[in-house]
Amino acid sequence: MHAGLFYFRCAFTAAGKRLVKHSIKMENGCEITLSLYCECRFFQLETRSISMRAKPTSFDIAHMAGVSQSTVSRALRNSPLVNKETRDKIQAIAQELNYKVDKNASNLRQQQSRTIALLLFEDPTTDDSKINPFFLSMLGSITRACAAEGYDLLVSFQQLSDNWHADYEDTNKADGLILLGYGDYVDYQDKLHQLQDQNTHFVLWGAVDPNRPGISISCDNFRGGYKVTQHLIRQGRKCFGFIGTADHHYPEFFERFKGHSVALEQAGYQHQPLKLDAISSEEAGKAALNQLLEQQPHIDAVVCASDTIALGVMEALKERGYAVPEDVAVVGYDNILLSNYVSPKLTTVQQDTTAAGEMLVKTVVKMIREEPVEDVILPAEVIVRESCGNTG
């Protein structure tokens, strides 16, 4: 005869019962088939510990606690509706079984995902294997801020050409989007408008442009460019060049350039500021510097729209035999980790990535909650190091 427990894998029927079939071969050759409804599928083999156990569900907990499944659900969500004793008992059982609420079911029911998607995109020309180090440092603070708000973070690298504008929130994979990228603003303007039309919750990192759709968080690019240029002027630099594509395609760079120009103007510079285009890459920086020197060989200060550009500029200057900062001062923007290690150490403008990450997350969470939000401009701080010639 058979004795002991049998292990059944079975399916719930509609009412939360499960139909179970199990056949037993008897020693005399007979075969008995059991068909039964049972209320709990969470059996455990006691004799062997083959752990083929399916994951426990709230129905299993309910059965063990002798309450209804609704009560289990309430108890696990700490609803004040349920009796403290019952609640404690249910939670204890859940813990013991290592029960975890199924997020798909819970999200489906609640029509939310408690997830924020971070979409990183860059100019397609950028080397595919490298990510702008500035974004990477934002990533850390965004992840932490998400965790603090109780959201998960879905990360995705996008090409500007991708269909990112219509995927994450529509799929219910995320409740909101954070868009982080350097890139041609004009290229994706349409997509941003589409996001807005769809009432997607999204927040942008970048220039606060009144015509730009949606909400953006940024550092004060204008004042950053202004202050760093002012510093160079005080150091006695006379002949300036700005490197970085600064027009409405790249509004962040444009703001930095505007700050730069105003600083020069206020210092009494007569002529139009010199400006060379470059996207945020070392190669582009090198190429632009070489052009700059052709136009103006007596340059003694180069303001770069990003640290990555500045790295290329310093390299190119060295190759051409210029000493930094003796002959030419160079300043960057972003304060990436590298900028403090290159030689000479790079003077740059710090964007507070911790504050930025927090603001991005907080803002998108507010949007999800349908609370009012507004653009934020965080302060920018000049970090004086060696490449500008004076640490005073």
Next chain:
Amino acid sequence: MHAGLFYFRCAFTAAGKRLVKHSIKMENGCEITLSLYCECRFFQLETRSISMRAKPTSFDIAHMAGVSQSTVSRALRNSPLVNKETRDKIQAIAQELNYKVDKNASNLRQQQSRTIALLLFEDPTTDDSKINPFFLSMLGSITRACAAEGYDLLVSFQQLSDNWHADYEDTNKADGLILLGYGDYVDYQDKLHQLQDQNTHFVLWGAVDPNRPGISISCDNFRGGYKVTQHLIRQGRKCFGFIGTADHHYPEFFERFKGHSVALEQAGYQHQPLKLDAISSEEAGKAALNQLLEQQPHIDAVVCASDTIALGVMEALKERGYAVPEDVAVVGYDNILLSNYVSPKLTTVQQDTTAAGEMLVKTVVKMIREEPVEDVILPAEVIVRESCGNTG
């Protein structure tokens, strides 16, 4: 009289119909309430473009296409069962409405999530705001590899003390886990065992240790340590020190150290290799170097278990007036971006992060599909730069 379309917000009843109620106040004061069942809730206001539209569902598409919802589902999944014409029509409608399959529903039904969770963890002593740059570079390749396999990536920074061991897969948020971290292996060994007991699909980055539970992907830490030491010996270095906590708590560092020791032994070194503990931080590297110099002031080569440590070591050497590489050669491990920018440029061991990211993702995907998997050891390559004194 009223004319035109009304906008109804309504709920499906069980059969996929929706019960709608709408009251209209007539001019004579009467009020008419309409109660009706309708089959499609995806109405659009034609006169105004207030886009309060709810997201379309497969039922809406079905209604518009004049087919059943099952057929819509099949068509959108490109099932060969459905007639090509019907399929094209359905897909066209879906596209026009910008319909997207709800992932929560689809995942719930299919009991999978098509998501991989990446859990990054570090020693709690590490500065909270900085992430090891090596991980950051892995992150990029993992993200891309996930996308290539059709998986989403959930990112989470963990403390070793957190309850990460039992959260992601149990919650159905992810089908599999990638664990990435430097940290005390002994501390989380228990958790790894628990993961394994739960049949969680997880893959580790790190040392391939036969006693370690689960599958791991790693670079050949032994050969890396061996080869870089051999290079220094060929350069004529005589008096070696190794910096990094190399014991069973940190199996990766331990392997590197073993390679280092064997290289010395083969070169005929008699005495026990000198070894100082340090976790992977600049501060720890500095502190360890200072200790090392007290024990052995005539050191002329320092092998570091990570680039981050090497950075601290170089800094400390400079502070103490030693020239790198003239007085002391320094080598690191990881080839982080910075290592190519510091002065002198750091000789290091490259771990192929692109290949590593791909292997991690491919392996965890195989586990999810219940296919056989095995440990992988990727080759390690010495990158000779300036800090070891010779580029030959």
Next chain:
DNA sequence: CTGAAAGCGCTTACAG
């Protein structure tokens, strides 16, 4: 305070 029931939006076995 608790339970029975409906429903979130899909996928897929089953029956034509």
Next chain:
DNA sequence: CTGAAAGCGCTTACAG
């Protein structure tokens, strides 16, 4: 090739 139906595992309005 197509449709009706069940069911994934929850949450929550409704009724006691």
